Amino acid sequence: MWNFFDHYRASSTQSLTESIMEHVYENGRRYHLKSKDQYLLPSDETEQDRLDMVHHLHLELLGGNLTMTKFDEHPANVLDCGCGTGIWALEFGDEHSGSQVVGVDLAPIQPGWSAPNVKFELDDLEKKWTYPKNHFNFIHSRHLNMSIRDWPRYLGQIFKHMAPGGRFELSEHTTDEWFTDDNTMPEDSPMPRLFRVLRPCYRALGITAMSGVEYKRMVEEAGFEDVKLYTFKVPIGAWAQDRRLRRLGAIVAETLRSGIEAYTFNLITNVGKVPVEEAKKLMTDSVATLSDPKQHAYYFEYFITARKPLIETI
Numbered sequence: 001m002w003n004f005f006d007h008y009r010a011s012s013t014q015s016l017t018e019s020i021m022e023h024v025y026e027n028g029r030r031y032h033l034k035s036k037d038q039y040l041l042p043s044d045e046t047e048q049d050r051l052d053m054v055h056h057l058h059l060e061l062l063g064g065n066l067t068m069t070k071f072d073e074h075p076a077n078v079l080d081c082g083c084g085t086g087i088w089a090l091e092f093g094d095e096h097s098g099s100q101v102v103g104v105d106l107a108p109i110q111p112g113w114s115a116p117n118v119k120f121e122l123d124d125l126e127k128k129w130t131y132p133k134n135h136f137n138f139i140h141s142r143h144l145n146m147s148i149r150d151w152p153r154y155l156g157q158i159f160k161h162m163a164p165g166g167r168f169e170l171s172e173h174t175t176d177e178w179f180t181d182d183n184t185m186p187e188d189s190p191m192p193r194l195f196r197v198l199r200p201c202y203r204a205l206g207i208t209a210m211s212g213v214e215y216k217r218m219v220e221e222a223g224f225e226d227v228k229l230y231t232f233k234v235p236i237g238a239w240a241q242d243r244r245l246r247r248l249g250a251i252v253a254e255t256l257r258s259g260i261e262a263y264t265f266n267l268i269t270n271v272g273k274v275p276v277e278e279a280k281k282l283m284t285d286s287v288a289t290l291s292d293p294k295q296h297a298y299y300f301e302y303f304i305t306a307r308k309p310l311i312e313t314i
């Protein structure tokens with residue numbers, strides 16, 4: 001009997017070799033060697049802990065739910081793109097015993113053990129997908145804004161390999177600016193200064209910072225219908241009056257404390273040519289503002305839900 005998992009394993013991972021497990025170290029952080037040219041962030045334990053913390057932040061945002069999408073029945077075949085530590089895929093598989101979940105990532109940072117209905121695969125989502133066409137009933141893609149360079153092609157592949165009527169959920173966030181409603185983060189304060197250095201580096205690497213509206217437009221252009229955008233304003237730091245928002249802000253600040261170096265240091269020193277000492281000071285000053293209750297900064301988390309038409313029109 002034809003089996004999707006056997007088929008996929010044979011066609012897509014047959015070329016994997018020992019080299020997939022190799023790492024390099026830079027500035028005390030561990031990077032996965034095979035993904036180093038494509039993906040900026042490290043894959044060490046600090047980064048894995050940060051990814052799991054961000055997962056919990058999403059659960060808080062979505063009232064304990066793993067998705068914004070509501071399902072009438074378990075989607076049979078599910079793909080989690082750029083699954084990171086695999087935490088979302090494992091929890092989704094646990095909640096949906098009738099689903100077969102595939103988590104795919106460039107880096108081998110998923111657990112060696114797994115649930116019977118969850119599999120992890122190593123592959124590059126920017127290459128031509130080897131999955132069957134019209135196959136997945138739900139595709140989940142979260143926080144790949146630093147990963148995907150060719151978004152129209154990526155969304156086109158998602159569309160092509162999704163079953164008619166299948167559901168898609170994309171979650172992304174603002175990457176190159178923070179906001180305030182009360183001017184408590186002046187232009188000459190550390191974070192706006194850091195963003196001014198980061199923006200040209202992103203551009204040089206082909207990373208495009210996009211708004212929720214732009215992501216939504218691209219999802220529509222890929223052919224999806226019933227495309228909805230949900231935008232959450234998320235505080236950075238524990239400054240909000242509301243208790244729930246204060247807790248969210250505290251989690252965000254913690255993810256940034258452990259992530260800011262990974263997101264910025266190599267980039268601004270190697271690509272932006274900022275001298276090492278200056279870069280260190282900019283990062284230290286930026287991190288310090290995370291515990292400043294006078295700075296009322298926030299960013300946006302975007303959730304986009306969509307469906308592939310039952311009858312293909314493009």
Ligand SMILES: C[S@@+](CC[C@H](N)C(=O)[O-])C[C@H]1O[C@@H](n2cnc3c(N)ncnc32)[C@H](O)[C@@H]1O
Pocket residue numbers: 035038039051052054055081082083084085088104105106107123124125126141142143144147148
């Ligand atoms: C910021 S993490 C998000 C992880 C996960 N989606 C989550 O929300 O916890 C981005 C992940 O995408 C993976 N990645 C980057 N480029 C990729 C590519 N071209 N193909 C597959 N995975 C990729 C990275 O290895 C990393 O695990």
